[in-house]
Amino acid sequence: MDIEQMVGLALAVVVMLIGVAGSFIPMLPGLPLIVAAGVVHRMYFGAHGANTPVLVIIALMAVVAYVVDYAAGILGAKKMGATWRGVVGAVVGGIVGLFFSLPGIILGPFVGALLLELTGGREFKPAAKAGMGAVLGLLVGAVGKLAMSLVMILLFITSVIFRST
Numbered sequence: 001m002d003i004e005q006m007v008g009l010a011l012a013v014v015v016m017l018i019g020v021a022g023s024f025i026p027m028l029p030g031l032p033l034i035v036a037a038g039v040v041h042r043m044y045f046g047a048h049g050a051n052t053p054v055l056v057i058i059a060l061m062a063v064v065a066y067v068v069d070y071a072a073g074i075l076g077a078k079k080m081g082a083t084w085r086g087v088v089g090a091v092v093g094g095i096v097g098l099f100f101s102l103p104g105i106i107l108g109p110f111v112g113a114l115l116l117e118l119t120g121g122r123e124f125k126p127a128a129k130a131g132m133g134a135v136l137g138l139l140v141g142a143v144g145k146l147a148m149s150l151v152m153i154l155l156f157i158t159s160v161i162f163r164s165t
Helices: 003-021 030-048 052-079 084-119 124-164
Strands: none
Touching (some): 003 030, 052 124
């Protein structure tokens, strides 16, 4: 691996690490940034970049991570006793919360689940429990995205190193 390839790999990894931050920072397209960095690296370095199957696997992992992240919030709410109203409230609250930075992303699913459970006639305590489940699911989903992001980066680095030697 020559100097240009090492610098290119380092730059791609830095961009990918910014993508990892997207697991927790709202409005930062974390997983797509990781995939895009891998694709751009491949376009520039050709045969010395990650191979096509690795890039496809990384892209598929990004899709799976989004599905797991979304499902974790719903399952968290359901596990803590949410009805369909609580699940819908958690999803809507999560979307609305995106516009209010990190506190909105954390509080949005909780408030959404709580409010819709209360409008469905549930008592405050079970409604709050459903909201807490939505928040816990959100946190589990973020940890899952973080783990998938790191695996994606390691897969990319491994592929580039083996193809460049």
